[in-house]
Amino acid sequence: MAGGIAAYAVEAFNTAKQSENKMHDDSVARRFGFAGGLVPGVEVLAYMLHQPVARWGRAFLERGLIEARFTKPVYDGEIAEVVANETSDGLALEVISRGQFCATGSASLPASVPDVVLAEYRDVPAAAVRPLVSAESFAVGSWLGTAPRAWPGQAATAYLSEIRERDPIYANERLGHPGMLQRVMNRLLVDNVVLGPWIHVGSRMQLLSAIEEADEITARGRVVANYEKKGHRFVELDALVVANGDRPLAHCHHVAIYQPREQRG
DSSP states (O other): OBTTBOOEEEEOOOTTTTSSOGGGSHHHHHHTTOSSOBOOHHHHHHHHTHHHHHHHTHHHHHHOEEEEEEOSOOBTTSEEEEEEEEETTEEEEEEEETTEEEEEEEEEOOSSOOOOOGGGSOOOOOOSSOOBOOTTSSOTTOEEEOOOBOOOTHHHHHHHHHTTOOOTHHHHHTEEOTHHHHHHHHHHHHTTSBOOSOEEEEEEEEEOSOEETTOOEEEEEEEEEEEEETTEEEEEEEEEEEETTTEEEEEEEEEEEEEOOOOOO
């Protein structure tokens, strides 16, 4: 028990073993210095959402704010323990697995939903033909779009099973889990460029509306940074995730290494 909030333990599940991103494949991930395929950062963030929702309920799903930075990998089948501590303005969050701090972050509940202007986020389609990744991918200032995604009925149930979510609020109130929005944020990258192995390293997500069962979800993103650091190439996105083309669901900042440095020797 930390700060009056019980720790939350999840048997981590690598949902992306068969994905195009081979950083989730054991043999490829080892070339980059990891012990095996990485559990996607978007799923680790989904684990981190459990305690804020338990703390604030539907209000968090409608206007909650969460930030996360992924510092060490979480591996398939390992226990990921999310520790939450009360702070003056919300919760401090940590994810611990195999004795290491794998993610840090925070969650809070703003008094009201922040104002967002839908028209300020350009609605563009996903790339008709995706170019191969290069240092020139994701030009600063460019706009990206995604193919629509939806998780109706059994798809939503399957998603909750994949992220090991046990809170009954989603089934009882027929709401989508906000981790779905992070999966759509990843699509801003993979729907527009043919990537090699890549890593999601951090996110900030301000929720603006609860996800309804029938929502069709897209993202509208602008590239705000593209840079090299320690041999890795990073991209940062500012984006709005939207339901049915007209209802903002979340304002997100997404950071990824889209060309990681390979280990030598």
